[in-house]
Amino acid sequence: MSDELKRGLEGVLVTESELSHVDGEAGRLVYRGYDIEELARGASYEEVLYLLWHGSLPTRDELDSFSASLAAERDVDSEVLETVRTLADADERPMAALRTATSMLSAYDDDEAVESRGETIEQGTRITAKVPTVLAAFERARQGEAPVDPDPDLSHAGNFLYMLTGVEPDTVSEETFDMALTLHADHGLNASTFTAMVIGSTMADVYSGVTGGIGALSGSLHGGANQDVMELLYEIDESSKDPVQWVKDARDAGRRIPGFGHRVYEVKDPRARILEDKLRDLSDSSGDRTWLDYTTAIEAHLTEEGLLEKGIAPNVDFYSGSVYDSMGIPMDLFTPIFAMSRVGGWVAHVAEYQEDNRLIRPRARYTGPESAEFVPIDER
Numbered sequence: 001m002s003d004e005l006k007r008g009l010e011g012v013l014v015t016e017s018e019l020s021h022v023d024g025e026a027g028r029l030v031y032r033g034y035d036i037e038e039l040a041r042g043a044s045y046e047e048v049l050y051l052l053w054h055g056s057l058p059t060r061d062e063l064d065s066f067s068a069s070l071a072a073e074r075d076v077d078s079e080v081l082e083t084v085r086t087l088a089d090a091d092e093r094p095m096a097a098l099r100t101a102t103s104m105l106s107a108y109d110d111d112e113a114v115e116s117r118g119e120t121i122e123q124g125t126r127i128t129a130k131v132p133t134v135l136a137a138f139e140r141a142r143q144g145e146a147p148v149d150p151d152p153d154l155s156h157a158g159n160f161l162y163m164l165t166g167v168e169p170d171t172v173s174e175e176t177f178d179m180a181l182t183l184h185a186d187h188g189l190n191a192s193t194f195t196a197m198v199i200g201s202t203m204a205d206v207y208s209g210v211t212g213g214i215g216a217l218s219g220s221l222h223g224g225a226n227q228d229v230m231e232l233l234y235e236i237d238e239s240s241k242d243p244v245q246w247v248k249d250a251r252d253a254g255r256r257i258p259g260f261g262h263r264v265y266e267v268k269d270p271r272a273r274i275l276e277d278k279l280r281d282l283s284d285s286s287g288d289r290t291w292l293d294y295t296t297a298i299e300a301h302l303t304e305e306g307l308l309e310k311g312i313a314p315n316v317d318f319y320s321g322s323v324y325d326s327m328g329i330p331m332d333l334f335t336p337i338f339a340m341s342r343v344g345g346w347v348a349h350v351a352e353y354q355e356d357n358r359l360i361r362p363r364a365r366y367t368g369p370e371s372a373e374f375v376p377i378d379e380r
């Protein structure tokens, strides 16, 4: 047994996976061999889910029946929606509300235990289908509006935007959102996926894994960074300072820049490249270049400062927020939207790992005293 200590499990291999490969040196991401650029531009989120869960890209017929099975599971029990409203009234943060409601969904699922890959995928299908309904209902409740029933004829992306606003989205918004879902669907053993896998490795149900995944994703070092980036951009805008000066001051004050740095990528994240292109398209068509100008100026400055040379480059969270903001989506929904996509990856990894399951249980090097004399409470 090795006594080498790897803090943060950096570089530690814990399993084999056929799902996604993050090539940190080349800045390349593939899902089951397919380049993320090609999938983002050519495949829908439903196709990507099918690929991750079933091993190959679907034919048209396979996609139609898969999409229909997902759409058929979108309805959420009224008691869960009632709780969602209570959470919105209590001003709960959207990620925390999503975590609570996802956990509650299991009470309305008759098949709680999962005993095979097929059952994991079936339960995962129900959760993946219901998460957008919960999230949209939460946002509607915050706006004092009733939830909008899901529309089974709309795509996963289109239906979410519809449930959020009550209006069918235009093609550009639907395609942009669908692309964002594809980009966020999976990413090797990131912290939230590993969390879901650890939970799955005890043979707990999928609700537990997804609930844990949402909790892990919410933090500012992980998915929470997309909201932090947007807050930073608004802070710059409201300060009326030059973005480069703002970043210089932030760096002088020892602040980390959210949306920069990654445990695996040593170069710019390929998803950030794609989202930057999308932001450019959206800015060109709206004529508002504010976020594009700020983000590109910050990136150029940090490159000049030598951060990129040190391997601290823009990650997916640096450009995603500006894209969502350009679509009129509230800032604190960015991380829940990340979760709504990543649930597909969590389910895929749990299903894959459980096929040849081994309980995940690492060790800590004990540094406390070996022997301490116990003193009863009243004598301390």
Ligand SMILES: CC(=O)SCCNC(=O)CCNC(=O)[C@H](O)C(C)(C)COP(=O)(O)OP(=O)(O)OC[C@H]1O[C@@H](n2cnc3c(N)ncnc32)[C@H](O)[C@@H]1OP(=O)(O)O
Residues within 6 Å of the ligand: 008, 220, 221, 222, 223, 225, 255, 256, 257, 258, 259, 260, 261, 262, 263, 264, 312, 315, 316, 317
């Ligand atoms: C979807 C995602 O989860 S993508 C990541 C989203 N998170 C963020 O964007 C938050 C900002 N980034 C970070 O905090 C980090 O880069 C992490 C947590 C993502 C990865 O961190 P780690 O692999 O643990 O690297 P670590 O924290 O040890 O940083 C290594 C060095 O880079 C520096 N660094 C890392 N990120 C940043 C940053 N955003 N801004 C400035 N410096 C940074 C650290 O200060 C450290 O420098 P040092 O060696 O001189 O002390």
Ligand SMILES: O=C([O-])CC(=O)C(=O)O
Residues within 6 Å of the ligand: 186, 187, 188, 189, 190, 191, 262, 263, 264, 315, 316
């Ligand atoms: O891989 C990681 O550590 C974080 C990340 O980019 C993701 O989860 O998408």
